[in-house]
Amino acid sequence: APSVSAADGLLARRRRLLGPAYRLLYQDPVHPVRGEGVWLYDADGNAFLDVYNNVPSVGHCHPRVVAALAEQAARLNTHTRYLHETVLDYAEALLATFPDEIGHVMLTCTGSEANDLAVRAARVFTGGTGFIVTRFAYHGVTVAVAEMSPSLGAGVPLGAHVRTVAAPDTFRRTPAEAAAGFEADVRAALADMQRHGIKPAALLFDTVFASDGVFPATGIVDGAVAAMREAGGLYIADEVQAGLARTGSHMWGFERYGIVPDLVTMGKPMGDGHPIAGMAARPEILAEFGERTRYFNTFGGNPVSAAVGLAVLDVVRDEGLMANAARVGAYLADGLRALQQRHPSLGDIRGAGLYVGMEIVEDDAARSPSPARTTRLVNDLRRRGVLVGISGAHANVVKVRPPLPFSTAHADLFLERLDACLGA
Numbered sequence: 485a486p487s488v489s490a491a492d493g494l495l496a497r498r499r500r501l502l503g504p505a506y507r508l509l510y511q512d513p514v515h516p517v518r519g520e521g522v523w524l525y526d527a528d529g530n531a532f533l534d535v536y537n538n539v540p541s542v543g544h545c546h547p548r549v550v551a552a553l554a555e556q557a558a559r560l561n562t563h564t565r566y567l568h569e570t571v572l573d574y575a576e577a578l579l580a581t582f583p584d585e586i587g588h589v590m591l592t593c594t595g596s597e598a599n600d601l602a603v604r605a606a607r608v609f610t611g612g613t614g615f616i617v618t619r620f621a622y623h624g625v626t627v628a629v630a631e632m633s634p635s636l637g638a639g640v641p642l643g644a645h646v647r648t649v650a651a652p653d654t655f656r657r658t659p660a661e662a663a664a665g666f667e668a669d670v671r672a673a674l675a676d677m678q679r680h681g682i683k684p685a686a687l688l689f690d691t692v693f694a695s696d697g698v699f700p701a702t703g704i705v706d707g708a709v710a711a712m713r714e715a716g717g718l719y720i721a722d723e724v725q726a727g728l729a730r731t732g733s734h735m736w737g738f739e740r741y742g743i744v745p746d747l748v749t750m751g752k753p754m755g756d757g758h759p760i761a762g763m764a765a766r767p768e769i770l771a772e773f774g775e776r777t778r779y780f781n782t783f784g785g786n787p788v789s790a791a792v793g794l795a796v797l798d799v800v801r802d803e804g805l806m807a808n809a810a811r812v813g814a815y816l817a818d819g820l821r822a823l824q825q826r827h828p829s830l831g832d833i834r835g836a837g838l839y840v841g842m843e844i845v846e847d848d849a850a851r852s853p854s855p856a857r858t859t860r861l862v863n864d865l866r867r868r869g870v871l872v873g874i875s876g877a878h879a880n881v882v883k884v885r886p887p888l889p890f891s892t893a894h895a896d897l898f899l900e901r902l903d904a905c906l907g908a
């Protein structure tokens with residue numbers, strides 16, 4: 485078919501021009517040319533139900549976001565060392581979504597930069613260098629945060645000052661056991677740092693443990709956070725995946741735990757596809773950092789990005805997308821649990837709003853992880869026009885994380901096609 489050879493041509497060009505470090509999703513790569521709401525369309529007019537992308541948070545190409553971007557881009561865009569109202573309006577609107585303890589926000593372009601900045605701020609505030617992250621975490625691309633991203637694999641060694649702990653897995657343990665294990669692992673990592681003369685700076689984790697396999701239970705982090713704080717370190721909540729209304733009950737994932745972090749990093753969904761990210765902080769954490777350093781991020785919080793970020797927050801509010809995430813997320817999880825009755829390979833369904841992890845297992849008594857089934861399922865779904873992704877240390881957790889305007893009708897369509905793939 486012509487589309488296959490066109491895809492082959494693009495693949496070859498991509499490799500020749502962009503080099504060998506990139507990976508695509510799916511055995512048959514998707515080549516979208518247009519997006520709208522929760523749909524992507526390829527050049528042949530095939531529609532794909534997007535059940536994967538949190539970056540187009542309020543829907544692909546949302547007209548209000550596009551209009552805000554175009555209007556500001558037509559008027560003015562500059563670097564960020566001039567006065568401009570919109571960045572302040574955005575900062576105000578963003579900070580209004582946080583608890584009172586969080587009083588400043590610094591804007592960047594990517595989640596990696598936000599985490600990199602948090603690492604710097606935590607080092608200055610604590611005088612420490614030690615960081616604890618989960619065993620299959622991903623926190624970004626800079627040297628500092630790639631060294632704290634064990635999911636990148638053995639080819640990217642962890643920093644000498646970095647310790648890893650198992651994520652609080654609530655499938656193979658009860659939530660209480662997972663919480664106790666998480667805390668015990670953090671205490672052991674702190675003891676190990678002490679033996680090596682490393683002063684702790686922070687515990688950094690994704691508030692739904694997305695890369696570790698999606699563990700959105702509550703009540704599982706309190707002891708771990710307390711242990712780090714007792715040792716003089718900070719708690720950094722990485723909200724790049726969980727944040728911005730996705731979990732349905734709260735704007736930010738950390739709020740589900742009822743513990744206010746010292747630093748919060750965020751990114752992906754803030755700009756509906758436009759590169760905006762940032763770090764929110766307790767003001768006291770930034771006091772000395774601000775004296776020692778001047779922070780200039782050329783594009784972070786420029787007038788166009790700020791206008792886009794503000795439009796995204798407006799849409800989330802005006803379209804009730806947080807309530808939608810709660811309602812449709814619960815409907816989707818119920819539907820998945822119903823499918824679980826008939827399909828034993830669905831080992832576990834765990835979700836918070838529109839972030840759901842489906843753990844795919846073998847039929848054996850141990851319900852061992854089944855990466856082969858997972859890969860087959862995700863590629864079968866793609867062939868049936870449904871996009872999902874994979875996460876977890878064993879690559880056996882299907883990541884279900886659609887744009888927030890996902891409706892119950894979209895959920896029904898997803899469930900129907902998933903049922904067909906699982907039955908095939």
Ligand code: PMP
Nearest residue numbers: 594595596622623624690724751
């Ligand atoms: N933190 C988490 C939890 C992420 O998932 C990602 C991106 N996958 C990042 C940080 C890095 O964000 P970015 O790609 O925007 O640099």
